[in-house]
Amino acid sequence: MKARFVLRASTPWWRGPLLIAAAALLTILISAIMIRWAGGAPIPAVRYMFISPLQSRFGFTESLLSATPLVFTGAAVAIAFRAGYWNIGAEGQLLAGTIGATWVGLHAESLPRIVGVTLILLAGMLFGALWALTPALLRTRLGIDEVVTTLLLNPVALLIITGLLNGPWRNSESGFPDSDVIADSTKLWIIWPNTRVHFGLALGIVIIGLCWWFVGKMSGGLKLRAVGLAPNAARIAGLPVERTLLTTALVSGGIAGLGGASEIAGVAHQLTTGISNNFGYTGVIVATLAALSFIGALLVALMFGVITVGSFSASRALEIPSQIGQLVQAVLLITVVSALVIQKYRIVWTTKKSEGRK
């Protein structure tokens, strides 16, 4: 017996939603088994994880807060992937953004807040774009695979942060390896009173909207899609393939860096080595689950925010590891990607005999 994937001739409208629903059910089922294995009761755990964050104001706003960095990294990865530039370096670009933001935050005392906030966000964006520049140049000038270079630069960014926090930016009061708190003039506004939801979320949603408009409606977006879908055809049509890739890589890095600045200026207010909870890598998952649609990335990021908060409350209430949340996200990725494949292809099982006649 051998399995072959055969392209489906047509797809009825209901197959996509049906398969996604099946993937979600399967994810819950597999997660339940894992939770049981970890010593928890599956049904309450699933309720804590997916539903209870939405039932309280605190749970809901904390979910929005957790989703905020993923909105940025999801958008960053999606726009790069749409152009066929496989940027796996959103993590490093976000970290570079936190460095730029912290640097401004530590040196911007006594500025008007609007100036301070603008500066800290611009610094994050600039540093993220700069971090993306080297792999982008290597790809467009020398043809070096960006998957490897962007990925390998991620731990480098973290090492630079560790170096800074153990050297010049060591906390001046406690002596611990985390930076001083940034100037008040550079802190982002809270947009939902008495919660931690900050201006970064609104900015992220604006970025999503801009990306969606640009890629779908503007001439540059059409070029970007053509380059991503068929680079050779784009070249034949006279489109500047290399320049498009370079620009998109920088924009992608800039968005990820902006996400880093949003974390520093919006919620953490200081740089720590744990500033990113794998936001860049999760961004790849977010973009993939959204099938590279920007609105989809926003929704998936929000869902991941809920799961993150929910897994913490499940872990507290049921004494199961909070990593269950990440596990659910990973299982969801596998089931949804499988569902997307099955949506496009059907599996044909062949025996050795019938193969001979094919």
Next chain:
Amino acid sequence: MNSVEGVAIASRGGAPSIFLRNITKAFGETIALSDVSLDLRAGEVHALLGENGAGKTTLMKILYGLSQPDSGQIEADGVVLKIESPRDARAAGIGMVTQHFSLVKNMTVIENIALASAKTFAIDLAKVRAEIVAASARFGLDVPPDAVIASLPIALQQRVEILKALMSGCSYLILDEPTAVLGPNDIDSLLEVIRRLRSDAGIGIVLISHKMAEIEKVADRVSVLRRGQVVSSSLANGITSKELVTLMVGEQQSGAEQRQRSASPSQSPILVLESVGVSREAGGLSDISFTVRPGEILGIAGVSGNGQTELVNVLSGTTQIDSGTITVEGHQLGSNTPQSLMRAGVGILGEDRHASAVHALQVVENLILDCVEKFAGKFQLRRKEMLNHCESAITQFEIKANPKQAFGTLSGGNMQKVLLARLFSRKPKVAIISQPTRGLDVMATNYVRSLIAQASKQGTAVVLVSEDLDEILELADRVAVMYRGSVVGIVDHTAASRESIGELMAGIAK
């Protein structure tokens, strides 16, 4: 055993050993092979000749087990062979050297050959080495056993491939266009190797080629495939190169209309190529010079694989020239990038319509892909103008498509019309058109040809590259013939005939 019709049974190799009988193979609606029969004999070089898409490679893939026929069978001495995989083929004594080598680049020659012939769990490399040395001497195939493949020139890598096949015990060897990757000196030594394998070792060789000179030098028997059928199979010394070319390209179809030529030799040329050359690695073109005047159609003829594709790549800017100059409207191009050519007014219809467009994008988006800026508004693309433009192109070029349909869902003829619409709506001064009717039905073919004629009437200079000689004779004002990466002659349409062009294509006229 019946012999195939038209085959003279006389050979020094003795009785026929492998028969391909009534092989038929279709891919969807395209019939690649139709009732093809072929005899292969030990100790004979059997050349298989034909244009691209004639079915040579498909036939050999079936013999080597890479593909299964829809009907027909392969026999050896009256016994039906079951060849369902290359493994079965090798067990039956059939080996193949494909155009793309299957060698592990960072392993040595010994390791590569050991990989192919290993039957046991443990491999004794010293023993393999001794076997390689012995086989090298026996077949006259010198290879350095300890060298890493990547460090060897292509010609030597090819020898390793041949040796690998021979050492796995094959008595028949299929060589798929083996000289396509070689320089002139290497070609001569490969032909020498082929002769020795035949005469000294009694190996039966199938040589796929479309180069007359090589076939003249080594082939004992020549079969010509055309549109999936064997149109001739005979002893090599009984047929001339000229006859072979005629068989390959076919007889002139009756009723082919001649285009009305409006000779305007007074106008100065708009496109001038002077001694254009491209390195071997980039495809190998040398000393290409020609001119095209406004309103003129210059046909580029030649047996496929003689540099036509590379020439089109040069004129579309995807291959950079190493020597010579390209001048458009009196301005010499600094470098031939796609953008600089486009700006100079050169438009292109590539030979592969699938690779020339983005399948997943809509028809309207593909149609304006080369002039996106024209439709760029302040904040968004002017979608309505795009659709209007597309609607009028659909009417003007008789395209059966909806503007919002994905390009990939169109039929071949409609794809071609969209691409021609894109080309001509730029109003190019020079249009490079390559294989415009390949794979199209009669209606679409006629329509596409009339479009080309019409464009030239309106003053566009056209370079028409085609494997279809009828097409060139029907449309071209002058015909340039390519042979081994050079233009070997340019003939005016009044002097162009199947005979005169055929001689140039075969490389036998001076």
